[in-house]
Amino acid sequence: MVSTTAQDANNILEFLAIILLAGVIFSKISKLIKLPDVVLYIIAGIIIGPNLLNLVNIDTYPTGNQLILTFGAAYILYDGGREINLKVLNKVKMSVILLSTFGVLVSMFITAFFAYKILHIEFIYALLLGTVVSSTDPSVLVPLFKNMNINAKLKQTIIAESAFNDAVAAIATFAVLGIITAGEFSLSNSLFELFKSSLGGILVGGILGFLSSKAISETGEKSGIFQEHPSEIALGAVIGAYVISDHFGFSGFIAVFVVGMICGNKKILNMYIPDEYFDTHLRFKEVLTIIMRMLIFILLGTHVDFGILFSNIGGALLVVAALIFVARPISAYLSVILDKKAQWEFKEIVYLMWVRETGVIPAALAGMLVSMNLPNAKIISSVTFATIFITLTFQASTAKLLAQILKLERK
Known part of the structure; x- marks a missing residue:
């Protein structure tokens, strides 16, 4: 007779095999058919999920589901952090800060106003809705812009914004939730939580990013003690940064993004990985990122509850x-026009207004x-x-076309 633990392990393996097979087929x-892969992954999730074939049901695998979504993101x-050039990011840092803080708040209140008027719910619940949908998704934007040759300033602003605005949106959500459940709100506490979450994540990510880079890199005539294992050390740094940050109430997503930024900018610190190990790590990273995208978006498709969706x-x-057409354009425009140093062109601002998966x-x-x-709820x-x-079907699939229309893609 198979033990409960062994049976659970077998079920999770079956769950992973089904998702990966579906991911390969729909990829x-x-x-x-020339559609973005994330769209097909969501459709795959709907097909194999409880709505149709019921091959994968997240209620049966809550731990596996949460592990995939957390680690995958x-x-x-x-990976997105590694794409960031710190010299470029320095020029647009004010835009990134404003988009991921002020921009989130503006988007949140505008969306709440329309939800209040259209759905006829109390304004506090409309505000809660606005906070939930106000962040953008790095797991879509990072791979999307890796495959597009738009200018570095625009690309890195979009990716960095998606890394930082998750923390702001989550904190805003819990602040509004506190008003609903406890009937109280403290601006000072919310600002403190945002400050602690962001700076704590940056600190943890900075320390682990530096230590992991040092462990695998050549510095002068010295070789890193683990230079043959860059992929393993990177995995450990990502998991460690997230877990440590989460333990102390910091933003784990900001922490892993900072780890990526430091690993991707080693040369500034005079650190190098020998070519043979760098190539191995690059291949490993690309394959693992593809697998994580498959798992995340197929699982997201299995989450869709058509009863709830079609009822409203x-x-x-x-x-x-x-x-899409009011909140994002206004919030993006108001955020970037305040940053004079970045010298945004109008066509770049138009593109920022559109991209918000x-x-x-x-x-x-x-x-x-x-x-x-x-x-x-x-x-x-x-x-x-x-x-x-x-946003994943309509906006992600038109991001490249809009870049071509605005002449933002480089040859």
Whole structure:
């Protein structure tokens, strides 16, 4: 007789095998029909999920589901951090800060206003909805812009914003949730939490990024003690940065992003990895990132509850339209025009107004609200999944075309 633990392990292996097989098949289909792979992954998740074939049900594998979503998002953010050039980021740091703080708040309140008017719910719940959908998703944006040759300033602003605005959106969500459940709000406490979460994540990521880079790099005539194992050390640094940050109440996603930034800018610190080990790590990183994207977005597809989604579909679509065509353009424009040093061109600002894909973090927050049986949680969940599906299909699939129309792609 198979033990419960062994059976659970077998079930998780079966769960992973089904998702990976579906990911490979739908990745091939995406190339044939010229649609972004994340769109096909979500469709794959809907097909193999409880709505149709019921081959994968997240309620059966809650730990495996959470592990994939957390680690997958963290590793993709690390990969995104490696794409950042610190010299370029320094020129747009004010834009990134404003987009991921002031921009999130502006987007949150504008979306809340439209949700309040369209869905006829109390304003505090409309505000909660606005906080949940206000962040952008690095697990979509990082791979999307790695495959597009737009200018470094624009690319790195979009990626860095997606890394930092998750923390702001999450803190705002819990602040509004505190008002609803406890009937109180403290601006000073919320600002302190934001300060602690962001700076703590930067500190943890900076320390682990430096130590992991030192361990695998040549510095002058000295070789790193683990230079033959860059992939293993990177994995340890990503997991360690996330776990340590989470333990102390810091932002784990900011921490892993900073680890990636330091690892991707070793040469500034006069550290180098020999070519043979660098090539091995690069191949490993690319394959693991592809696998994580498959797992994350197929799982996201299995989360979609059509009963909830279609029960509020008309109002949900109007709120998503307000988010895409009103809230994001206004919040992006007001954020970047305040940064004179970045010298943004109008066509670059237009592009920033359009790019705002939603994904993993909003889905997790919406799921948490439903599990709490909060009033209007199902309406918030409906709008969240409509936002995810529309921004991933409509906006992600048109990002490259818009860059070409605005002549932002370089040869």
